[in-house]
Amino acid sequence: MEDVSTGILFSLLILLLVISGYFSGSETGMMALNRYKLRHLANQGHKGAKRVEKLLSRPDRLIGLILIGNNLVNILASAIATILGMRLYGDMGVAIATGALTLVVLVFAEVTPKTLAALYPERVSYASSVLLQLLMKLLYPLVWFVNGITNGFLRLLGLRVGNHHDGKLSSDELRTVVNEAGGLIPRRHQDMLLSILDLENVTVEDLMVPRNEIAAININDDWKSIVRQLSHSAHGRIVLFRDTIDEVVGMLRVREAYRLMMDKNDFSKENLLRAADEVYFIPEGTPLNIQLIKFQRNKQRIGLIVDEYGDIQGLITLEDILEEIVGEFTTSISPTLAEEITPQNDGSLLIEGSANIRDLNKSLNWGLPTDGPRTLNGLILEHLEDIPDSQLSVKVAGYQMEIVEVSDNMVKRVKIMPGQLQKTG
Structure with missing residues (x-):
């Protein structure tokens, strides 16, 4: 080194600092990449993304390569800075060179390149991957040797490099x-x-039509009553049963009934039963994602939910599940949540007791409990453990409610008072 001029040493030191900054920025850029965006670009044929994805497939080797290069460069830079310091300042030059080099490395070879790489990871990574890929081939034996030592040490600690997160x-x-x-x-x-x-x-019980609201016809009723119910039906399908809803005998398409009506000779109870489809039963507790697949697999659009004893609990349709995803259809016959909520002049909300709790939470951003009853009526009855009288005020799950109307052993309408539209306590 004594024969090398000071100017050349300074130039070499600057070059080493640039290389150190390259390695530091490359490491940060590679680690800061959005892996899903990277995978998407690689699948689209982006050459830079493909190179980076290949390098990141073994992050231990990539980090090993970068750190080997970075440390070699920094050590060499430190040696050159020491020589320069001693040439310029004698024995004090060692301390001066150490302090100055630490500041320069920190600012220009660490913080600055890493900050830029964190802000623009794609640009830095795709560009640096060309040289890193070449260096990986040239220095692979050294990288393999160093990784072998570090991986062996990690195994002693009970860790395995191969069990890294798969990105799912x-x-x-x-x-x-x-x-x-x-x-x-x-x-x-x-x-x-x-x-x-x-x-x-969400399970099928959260969306089902309760058994007492199922459109159904007792096939043992007199013929005129059956005809009247069919003529005034607002539903596309009607459940047929004998005496009790638990004795279901079929699911009748109303249009099939109308077709039979056109021919009076075919219009009879026997033909109605013959025209009815077989009932599709659904066990209670079935998650909606599973039921959606079952509807598709079994080519069904409607089913009756039964409990462990085989008793009918309610009815659910394919449209109910689709509405849970995309929102209510305008063609729905059932009342919408907007129809069940009436804003009052004082800012309060008058809500039907039959309103679904999950729908209220989603629409109004409330936090009513959903692990029990499905309706507002059921929630109040469970809280009171009794059938209340009208004009009773009660605080349920942190919400102040006034029971406005009770009939048929049900809370028909509830008023949420002003200032209580957000959960308290």
Whole structure:
């Protein structure tokens, strides 16, 4: 080194600092990449993305390569800086060179390149991957040797490098990704995606039509009553039963009944039963995502939910599940949530007792408990453990409610008072 001029040593030191900055920036850029965007670009044929994805397939080797290069460069830079310091300042030059080099490395070879790489990871990674790929081939024996030592040490600690995270997202993580998509995905589409993810947390009982509201005809009724019920039916299908809803005998398409009506000779109880479809039963507790697949697999659109004793609990249709994903259809015969909520002049809300709790929570951003009764009426009755009288005020799950109307052993209408529209306590 004594024969090398000071100018050349300074130039070499600057070059080494640039190389150190390259390695530091490359490491940060590679680690800061969005792996899903990277995979998408690689699948689209982006050459830079393909190079980076190949390097990241073994992150231990990539990190080993970068750190080998970075440390070799920094050590060599330190040696050159020491020589320069001693030439210029004698024995004090060692301390001066150490302090100065530490500051320069920190600013220009660490913080600055790493900050730029964190802000623009794609640009830095795709560009640096060309040289890193070449260095990986040239220095592979050294990288393999160093990784062999480090991996052996990790095994002594009970860790295995091969068990790294495979990049798959859980449902909760995917929800976070969708929520943070912002303007990249329209709000309406985000809601639909989140609803699909939530299907596994919702069971058929949460959406079913209760047994007392099922459109059904007792086939043992007199003929005129049956004809009248068919003529005034607002539903596409009607359950046929004998004496009790638990004795179901078929699911009748109303249009088939109308077709039979056109021919008076064919219009009879026997032909109605013959025209009815076989009933499709669904066990209670079935998650919606499973039931959606079963509807598709069995070519069904409607089913009756039964408990462990075989008793009918309610009815659910394919449309009910689709509405859970995309929202209510305008053609729905059942009352919508908007029809069950009436804003009052004082700012309160008058709500039907039959309103679904999950729908209230989703629409009004409330936090009513959903692990028990499905309706507002059921929630109040469970809380009071009694059938209340009208004009009774009660606080349920932190919400102040006034029971406005009670009839037929049910809470028909409830008033949520002003100032209590957000959960308290």
